[in-house]
Amino acid sequence: MSAILEVSGVTKRFGGLVAVNDVSFSLAAGEIAGILGPNGAGKTTLYNLLTGFIPADEGSIVFQGRQLRGVSPHRIVRMGISRTFQLCRPFVGMSVLENVKVGGLAQPAPPEGRDAHAHRLIAQVGLSGKEDMPAELMAYGDQRRLEIARALAASPKLLLLDEPFAGLGSGEIAELSALIRQIHADTGLTVLLIEHKLHEFMKLVNRVIALDFGELIADDVPERIVTHPRVVEAYIGGNVPETEAA
Amino acid sequence: MVEILIQGAVSSAIYALLAVGFTLIFGVARILNLAHGSFYALGAYATYLLTTYDWPLVPAALVAIAFVAGFGVVMERVLVRPMRRRSLLAVLMITLATALAVEQLLFLSFGSEYRNVPALVSAKYTLFGVDIAGQRLLTVVAAVVLIGLLWLFIQRTRLGSAILAISQDPEAAQYMGIPSDRIFSIVMALSAALAAAAGILAGPFLTVQPTMWLLPVVKAFAIVVVGGLGSIPGSILAALMLGYAETIVAYLASTSWTEIIGVLATLLMLIFRPAGMFGKRAAF
Amino acid sequence: MNRRALDTLAGAPGRMADPKPALLARTPPANLLGDRLDLAGAGVFVAIMVVLPLVIDNSYLLGVLSVALIYALWAVSWDFMSGLTGRENFGHALFIGAGGYTAGFMNTVWFIDGWWSIPAGMVVAAVFAIVVGLPTLRLKGPYFALAMLSASVIMERLMLIFWEYTGGEEGINGVEPLFDSPLAFYYFALAVLLVVTVALVMLARSNWGLVLRAIRGDEATCQAAGLNVTWYKIASLLISGAIAGAGGAMYAHYQMQVSPQVFTVVLTITVITMVYVGGMGSVWGPIGGAILLVMMTELLRDFGEWRLMIYSLTLILILFFLPEGFIAPLWHRFKARLGANR
Numbered sequence: 001m002s003a004i005l006e007v008s009g010v011t012k013r014f015g016g017l018v019a020v021n022d023v024s025f026s027l028a029a030g031e032i033a034g035i036l037g038p039n040g041a042g043k044t045t046l047y048n049l050l051t052g053f054i055p056a057d058e059g060s061i062v063f064q065g066r067q068l069r070g071v072s073p074h075r076i077v078r079m080g081i082s083r084t085f086q087l088c089r090p091f092v093g094m095s096v097l098e099n100v101k102v103g104g105l106a107q108p109a110p111p112e113g114r115d116a117h118a119h120r121l122i123a124q125v126g127l128s129g130k131e132d133m134p135a136e137l138m139a140y141g142d143q144r145r146l147e148i149a150r151a152l153a154a155s156p157k158l159l160l161l162d163e164p165f166a167g168l169g170s171g172e173i174a175e176l177s178a179l180i181r182q183i184h185a186d187t188g189l190t191v192l193l194i195e196h197k198l199h200e201f202m203k204l205v206n207r208v209i210a211l212d213f214g215e216l217i218a219d220d221v222p223e224r225i226v227t228h229p230r231v232v233e234a235y236i237g238g239n240v241p242e243t244e245a246a
Numbered sequence: 247m248v249e250i251l252i253q254g255a256v257s258s259a260i261y262a263l264l265a266v267g268f269t270l271i272f273g274v275a276r277i278l279n280l281a282h283g284s285f286y287a288l289g290a291y292a293t294y295l296l297t298t299y300d301w302p303l304v305p306a307a308l309v310a311i312a313f314v315a316g317f318g319v320v321m322e323r324v325l326v327r328p329m330r331r332r333s334l335l336a337v338l339m340i341t342l343a344t345a346l347a348v349e350q351l352l353f354l355s356f357g358s359e360y361r362n363v364p365a366l367v368s369a370k371y372t373l374f375g376v377d378i379a380g381q382r383l384l385t386v387v388a389a390v391v392l393i394g395l396l397w398l399f400i401q402r403t404r405l406g407s408a409i410l411a412i413s414q415d416p417e418a419a420q421y422m423g424i425p426s427d428r429i430f431s432i433v434m435a436l437s438a439a440l441a442a443a444a445g446i447l448a449g450p451f452l453t454v455q456p457t458m459w460l461l462p463v464v465k466a467f468a469i470v471v472v473g474g475l476g477s478i479p480g481s482i483l484a485a486l487m488l489g490y491a492e493t494i495v496a497y498l499a500s501t502s503w504t505e506i507i508g509v510l511a512t513l514l515m516l517i518f519r520p521a522g523m524f525g526k527r528a529a530f
Numbered sequence: 531m532n533r534r535a536l537d538t539l540a541g542a543p544g545r546m547a548d549p550k551p552a553l554l555a556r557t558p559p560a561n562l563l564g565d566r567l568d569l570a571g572a573g574v575f576v577a578i579m580v581v582l583p584l585v586i587d588n589s590y591l592l593g594v595l596s597v598a599l600i601y602a603l604w605a606v607s608w609d610f611m612s613g614l615t616g617r618e619n620f621g622h623a624l625f626i627g628a629g630g631y632t633a634g635f636m637n638t639v640w641f642i643d644g645w646w647s648i649p650a651g652m653v654v655a656a657v658f659a660i661v662v663g664l665p666t667l668r669l670k671g672p673y674f675a676l677a678m679l680s681a682s683v684i685m686e687r688l689m690l691i692f693w694e695y696t697g698g699e700e701g702i703n704g705v706e707p708l709f710d711s712p713l714a715f716y717y718f719a720l721a722v723l724l725v726v727t728v729a730l731v732m733l734a735r736s737n738w739g740l741v742l743r744a745i746r747g748d749e750a751t752c753q754a755a756g757l758n759v760t761w762y763k764i765a766s767l768l769i770s771g772a773i774a775g776a777g778g779a780m781y782a783h784y785q786m787q788v789s790p791q792v793f794t795v796v797l798t799i800t801v802i803t804m805v806y807v808g809g810m811g812s813v814w815g816p817i818g819g820a821i822l823l824v825m826m827t828e829l830l831r832d833f834g835e836w837r838l839m840i841y842s843l844t845l846i847l848i849l850f851f852l853p854e855g856f857i858a859p860l861w862h863r864f865k866a867r868l869g870a871n872r
Contacts, residue, residue, distance in 0.1 A: 051754070077756025085754070091747030094740075102744040105737055106756030114737070154756055278672045280679075328850065335618045336849065338675055339802075342620065343845040346799055350839035460795060461687075464680045471673070502691045509684045516665040516673060 004029040004190050005050075005158060010059035012045055012214075019045040021214035022059070027158070032184050032191045034201050036225065037211035038234055043194045044086070046211070047160050051083050052076040064157065077106050082156035086163045088143040090135035096122060096146055097131040103153030110155070118153060124186070125149040125179060141172040145179065152183070161193045165200060173200050180204060202226070210234070248376045250493050256382045258489025259389035260452075263444035264462050265469040265481035266393055267437035273413040273476030275430045276334065277326060280341040282441055282466060283459030284348040288314045289442025290449035290458070291352055294363045303366055311442045318438030319431045327427075345459055352456040363449030385447040392443060393482065396436065400478075409433060413476065468508035472515050474522030483523065487511075564870030571861065572814075579720055583713060592712055596784060598824035599719040603726060603777040605804040605816030610730045611770035613811040614739060615763060616746035617667065621678025622801050624662070625655040625771040627685055627793035629778025634702035634788035644708045647779045655775025659767045667763040670749070679795065686793035701789030708783045715784060722780070726773055727814055733769075734813045742766060743811075796838065803845045809858025818857035 005027040012020040020042045027033055035043050048054045050061060052073040061068040068076060091099050100118040104110070110117045122131055125145040130138065135146060144164060151159060164180070165173045177200045184191050195201040202208075202222040210218040210225060212234040218225055225231055268282050292310035297303060325344055329336040367380030400406035408429055411419040420426055441462075452458075469488055473480030488511065492504040515522060583592050604626060612618045629651030636642040636650055662681045666674040689696045696702065709715045733739055741762050744752040753759045782788045791797065800823070808819025823841075830837050848855075 053754075073753065074756050074758050077754075082756075083754065085751070089748045089751045091744045091751065093747050094743055098740055098743075101737070102740050102752065102757070103755050105741060150755065278676065325846070332853070333616075334672065335616065335675065336853070338620070338672060339618065340846065340849050342795075342799065343842050343849065346796070347839065347842040347846065350836075350842060354835060354839060460683055464683045467676045467680055475671075505684055505687050505691065509680060512677065512680065513661075513665060516669065516677065520665075520669050520673065 002029055003027060004064055006060075006062040007050075008060050008062075010046075010049060010056050010061060012042075012049060012054065013057055018214050020049065020056075023211070023214070023216045024059075025209055025216060025219055027190055027192065029157075029190055030188050031207060032180075032193065032205045033207040033209060034205035034222075035192060035194045035209050035211060036198075036201070036231070040213070041211040041234075042214040043211055044162060045214075047083055047162055047194070050076075050160060051081060074106065077154055077156075080155070080157035081160065082151040082154045082158075083160035084147045084151050084162055084164060086166055088140065088147055088167075090138075090143055090146055090150075092136045094135060095132045096127060096135055096138070099135045099146055100149045100153050103150035104155070107154050118149075121149040121152050124152070124183065126175075140167055141169075141176070144168065144172075144176060148179070148183070156189065158190045158192065161191065163194055163196065165195055177204050198226075250490075250497055252376060252378055252382075254490040254493035255386045256489075257493055258486045259386045260444050260448050261465060261469055261485035261489050262393060262482050263389050263440050263447075264466045265473065265485045266396065266478055267440035268463075268466040269470045269473070269476055269478060269481045270396075270440075271430075271433055271437040272470070273478075274409055274433045275322075275330075275412075276416075277322075277330070277337055278334075278341070278467075279326075279437070280338060280463055281321065281345040281348065281459075282341075282437070283461070283463040284345045285314050285318060285438040285441035286445040286462045287352060287454075287456070287459045288317060288348065289445030290363050290454045291356065291361070291445075292442075293446050293449065294356075294361050294454065297364055303364060307366065307446045310446060311439050314442035315435040315439040318434045322431060322434040327430075345463070349456045349459060356456065358455060361454040363446065363454055365450035366447075379451065381447070381450050388443065388447055392440060396440070397478070405429075405432065465508055468512040470522070471512045471520075472522055474524035477522070477524035480522055480524035563868065564865055567865045567868065567870050575817075576720075576724065580717075583716060589712065592716055594824060594828050595821075596712065596716045596719055597781075598821045599716070599723050600777050600781050600784065601801065601804060601824055602817040602820035603719075603723050603780075604774050604801045605808065605820045606723070606727050606730060606813060607770045607773035607777070608801055609805045609808070609810065609813050609816045610734065610773075611742075611763075611766040613805060613813065613816075614734060614742035614746065615766065617763060618675050618802070619678050619767070619770070619798075620675045620795075620802075621662070621680070621682035621798060622770075622774055623793050623795065623797040624658055624678060624682040624685055625774035626778040626781070626797060627682070627689075627790075628655040628658050628771075629775030629780075630782040630788040630792040631689070631696070631702070631778075632775070633779035633782035634705055637705045637783070638702055644706050644783050647783070648776050651775040651779030652772040653775075655771040655778070656768050659771035660764070663764050663767040663771075667767065668760040679798075682793050682798060683795060686790045689790040689793060697789075699790065701787055701791075702782075703787045705782050705786045705788065707786055708780070719780060719784075722776070723817065727817065730769075731813045738762070799845065800841065803841060803848070806845065806848045806853070806855050807857065809855035810853070812855075812858035815855055815858030815861075819855065822857070 003026040007026065008024045010020055010023050011018065023046065035046065037043050045054070049056050050068070052068060052071055056069060063079060063081060066079065091102060094102070097118055100121055101114055104114055104117060112120070119131065122128060125148050127142060127145050127149065130142065135143065138146065148164070161180070164176060168176060180191065181204060183189065193201065193205060205222060208218070208220060208222050208225040209216060210228070210231045212230070217230040217234065218228045220228065264282070264286065268279065271277050271279055289310055292313050293306050296306035296309060321344060325340050326337055329340045365379070365381040367384045369380040371378055371380055371383060400409055408419070408424045411422070411424055412426055412429055416426060465488065469484045470481055472487065473482070473484030488508055491507050495504050495507060583595065604622065608619060608622050632651040632654045633644070633647035636647045637644055658681070662677050663674070666677040690698055693699070707715070709718065734742070741752065741757055744757070745759055745762065749759055778792060781792070804819035804823050805816045806819070807822060808817065809815030827837060830840060833840065
């Protein structure tokens with residue numbers, strides 16, 4: 001398993017605020033890793049750096065051996081990085097099928113054809129039968145699945161999920177978690193996941209990268225992370241994450 | 247040279263009155279009011295109408311301003327607010343349609359010939375060796391006074407703080423119990439009043455005809471692009487820049503080329519620095 | 531550059547464009563009935579338009595219909611860009627005037643044959659589209675709408691200011707007609723309209739149209755999905771502008787003159803009203819809107835001065851009560867009643 005993503009010494013400042021401070025880690029192909037951190041720790045900023053929406057001030061980001069600095073967001077998607085967002089934002093006024101199809105338009109047409117590809121993804125996320133529903137009318141849990149299908153439509157090698165469990169009830173969280181695990185198992189995709197909801201999160205990932213105030217404070221397996229002194233300090237000092245998804 | 251200084255000040259004054267109102271309502275309510283020029287036109291026409299009924303000028307002007315302010319409030323409540331729920335473009339569309347309707351109303355009521363709004367000050371003065379119509383001088387003074395009053399109002403009163411709060415974070419302001427809707431109406435009234443004042447001051451020496459709403463909107467847009475949407479200091483500065491640029495070009499080249507300046511400035515700004523000089527951050 | 535993209539992502543989802551009208555262009559699964567009905571409907575329409583002037587030999591009617599066809603061309607082109615993407619263009623007259631004056635100059639100043647002015651008008655309009663569209667379409671916010679408005683107003687002013695070259699208010703007279711017979715022009719305009727509409731409807735139903743509608747749905751997310759949103763917007767603006775320019779050139783040759791009227795805000799608003807009536811986002815609906823409104827204008831001839839007032843009030847009423855229009859929605863409902871679901 002080679003490193004699909006290498007982040008080295010990445011720093012991002014917004015004026016006087018250092019949002020991401022000298023963060024380094026690497027992801028092996030096929031991992032599911034999680035990013036943990038209280039609000040303001042720099043998690044979403046990190047995603048924005050990875051997807052090219054903001055330029056890093058220092059450091060390098062190498063994806064599949066290619067340097068990402070200075071590459072436009074479109075090209076980064078085409079290179080194989082897709083992301084979802086904290087708030088579900090489906091294309092309003094379009095059906096589920098159309099939403100997923102648009103997700104794939106940045107890439108050349110797959111051999112099975114765009115329609116078949118989209119249908120397959122919709123089935124994969126468990127939305128079969130809902131292809132023609134207006135996206136914005138679906139239940140939030142279904143919209144989350146749509147987001148994932150749409151991100152998968154671009155045939156990514158690396159999937160960045162930003163708080164996929166936000167706004168879901170405990171049953172839905174368990175289902176979505178199972179879905180993510182299933183997709184990972186089926187496709188061997190590398191998945192990076194930001195979450196607050198520790199309980200499900202810990203069961204899903206095999207590695208946790210913890211951030212606090214933009215710094216990487218721990219990088220370890222879930223069992224050791226929860227007892228890591230700096231992680232505990234970060235959380236006791238600030239927001240206590242939900243450890244029980246009751 | 248002195249002439250340019252003075253005439254430039256007059257142009258800038260009118261532009262400042264227009265631009266400040268335009269940017270004010272945008273900064274607070276995110277409404278780009280394409281009917282802003284209609285306030286300008288209505289101010290001039292209302293004053294004109296009252297003077298034909300032998301009203302003395304000052305009361306006529308004040309009543310006209312009050313009327314236009316009221317019109318602005320009604321327009322916002324009845325026409326604009328329902329559209330805000332839909333989309334920002336629906337708002338643009340309705341203000342544009344309103345502007346056209348007002349233009350037609352003026353056309354049907356007054357015809358298309360130029361009307362004569364009498365000057366508040368008919369005397370001529372000589373300043374630094376240059377003759378200047380009293381009305382033009384008054385325009386500059388009035389603009390400074392009005393904008394200054396507005397600034398004081400925003401900085402020193404509770405209502406002003408509320409306005410500042412809403413422009414920076416509408417949601418948070420609402421959570422703090424600030425009645426946004428009422429504030430929108432007040433700001434709209436202020437915005438309309440400023441534009442109406444510009445119309446009344448400029449009426450005597452600029453053209454008064456039903457289509458007079460369009461160019462002020464285009465210029466106001468150019469000014470707020472350069473100055474930064476939502477920034478009052480930006481609008482004032484950009485108004486000065488445009489006013490003087492146009493005056494200088496008019497004196498050095500010819501009046502024909504003045505129109506291009508605003509457009510060129512807008513285009514260049516949008517290409518290189520769309521946030522304008524003071525951008526959204528520095529609202530007020 | 532990318533900071534701006536970030537602004538669109540991090541900003542509140544205050545919607546720029548009204549999402550609902552795009553439902554018109556939505557494509558639920560086709561049962562063949564829907565497509566066949568569309569073809570049948572189009573066929574009936576074309577048949578009527580072809581036969582009408584032959585059956586009713588009235589030059590006045592022919593004139594009204596010819597003008598309606600050109601307005602339809604302008605309205606359809608507007609809908610293709612603004613109706614689909616939701617980025618409303620408040621200065622469509624810029625393209626119309628560009629085509630018109632290009633035709634005027636070419637024909638009367640340089641004595642070039644009229645048939646060259648249509649492609650030339652398209653090119654000039656396209657250039658305007660790039661000049662105004664390129665800086666403004668990559669920005670979020672109302673810049674594009676207002677920049678287009680400003681550009682068209684300034685062009686109108688310029689035509690008046692430089693009256694020695696442009697004929698001022700009178701404009702350019704003596705533009706040669708393209709055909710000797712008005713009937714021939716009518717069929718030509720009809721043919722152009724049909725070809726253009728079919729092409730644009732097919733584009734709207736293709737992946738291109740999907741992207742345009744996604745731009746309306748959530749532009750920032752569309753960008754995040756890896757699509758060069760700005761490119762799509764500019765490309766559609768180019769198409770929209772070029773077609774409007776062609777219409778403008780045709781109009782100049784038809785009226786045999788060009789005046790600053792072709793740059794006015796009133797013209798833009800008229801075209802937009804036609805789109806609203808016809809059905810925003812349907813691409814073909816504005817044809818009905820154009821015909822309806824031109825007819826209405828003729829009927830209101832007696833009200834002369836009140837015409838524009840009625841127009842603007844109509845627009846306000848439509849914005850409130852029928853923002854999706856009624857021609858295309860009516861057709862969809864009709865088809866649904868018959869069992870089609872597209």
